[in-house]
Amino acid sequence: MASHDHQTPPFFKRGLPPAARLTIYLALSFSLLVADLRLHYLETLRQALSVLTYPLQIAAATPADFVSNASDYFSGLISVQRENKRLKTQQLNMASQVLFTEQLQRENIELRGLLAMQASLKVRSTAAEIIFTARDPFSRKVILNKGGQQDIEPGSPVVDPLGVIGQVTRVFPLHAEVTLLSDKEQAIPVIVERSGLRAVMFGTGNGLMELKFLAANAEVKPGDRILTSGLDGVFAPGLPVATVLKVTRDSAESFARILCRPTGSVERNGPVLVLSRTGPRPQRPADDDSIDPRRASGGRIRQNKAEAPASAPTPASAPAPAQSVAPPAAASPARKEP
Structure with a gap:
């Protein structure tokens, strides 16, 4: 009966006090740090752990990178759109300036040509x-x-x-x-x-x-x-x-x-x-009355011929119109009658 009443001492139930555990852990950690600093024996372990934990790091950083990249993308897109709009406005302004410059150049060439033409001419x-x-x-x-x-x-x-x-x-x-x-x-x-x-x-x-x-x-x-x-x-x-x-x-x-x-x-x-004109204004041609009847138009000659019977020509002037109107063919038989 007495053997069944035996119990573990309280010291072994509680273990080391927390202060003692802390002291031991600090000493052990300090020792490992000094040994790794001197001997570098944990370098291989550290590299192996970094390789094993790299996928976890990537997975953990993905959401943050996605949010950061999306923010950069949209902010960059807005910036590019603003820059594109500014460049288009600048291009339109430059195009209008280029057209205006080309027009001025054409006008300058034309005016220089006019000045050269004006200098070469001797008229006003x-x-x-x-x-x-x-x-x-x-x-x-x-x-x-x-x-x-x-x-x-x-x-x-x-x-x-x-x-x-x-x-x-x-x-x-x-x-x-x-x-x-x-x-x-x-x-x-x-x-x-x-x-x-x-x-x-x-x-x-x-x-x-x-x-x-x-x-x-x-x-x-x-x-x-x-x-x-x-x-x-x-x-x-x-x-x-x-x-x-x-x-x-x-x-x-x-x-x-x-x-x-x-x-x-x-x-x-x-x-x-x-x-201005190079000479005086041409004079108006003289009327038909002042033109020699022998050089007048056919209609004028016919008009004079028609008016001859109505007038009373003198004997000295009567044969003149007949000679100017009669054709040579009509005059040749008259010379053969004698």
Whole structure:
């Protein structure tokens, strides 16, 4: 009975006190640290543990990395969109500046050409600008921003830096109407620069011009320059007019068909020069009454013949009209009667 009542001493039930355990653990940890610092015997173990725990580290860091990467992506996307919008606005501004610069360069080239043209001409000129095209769809006419108040006169030639483009046909106080060379009603005396042939250039109404009244065997070929001849006293001689584009020769026709392309910017707007006349205004032709009846038209001669019986001519003047009207064939039998 006494053996059954034996119990373990309290010391062995409780074990070491907590303070003693702490002291032992601290001493052991300090010893391991010093030994690892001196001998590095835990390096292999440390590397093995890092390899084994790397997937766990990745798995633990994935949510945080995902949130960080998503935040960086959306913030970067917003930044890129803002930058893209800013660059597009800058591109539009630069494009408008480039277009404006190109327009200024073209205007500068045209104005320099006008100054060179004005310096080469010996006549008075007035700078003007084409503001719009006339409303008539069947004609080639433009309107200038200068008129009678700027001493613009009807019939004045109009040129641009490349050559002749037309002639002033109507003048108003503040603007003037110019008929272009390509108009069907417009004609200009010209000369072929290479061969020296003189002719008349007519508009075709479709932006081209035609050199008329040249023989089928005339010395003209594509590429020849056509200049003003100055024979009309309106256009100064030597101004570029057109370039021969196509020459059609037909043995059945007396004249060649010669199409030309205007040298000046006939169909475009821009600065121009209005030139003064090279000579005085042509005088109006004399009436038919002052023309010799023998050189008058056939209708006038017939009219005089019809009026002869009604009048009472003198015997000295009566035979004169008969001699001027009677054909030679009618006079030959009269000489054979004796």
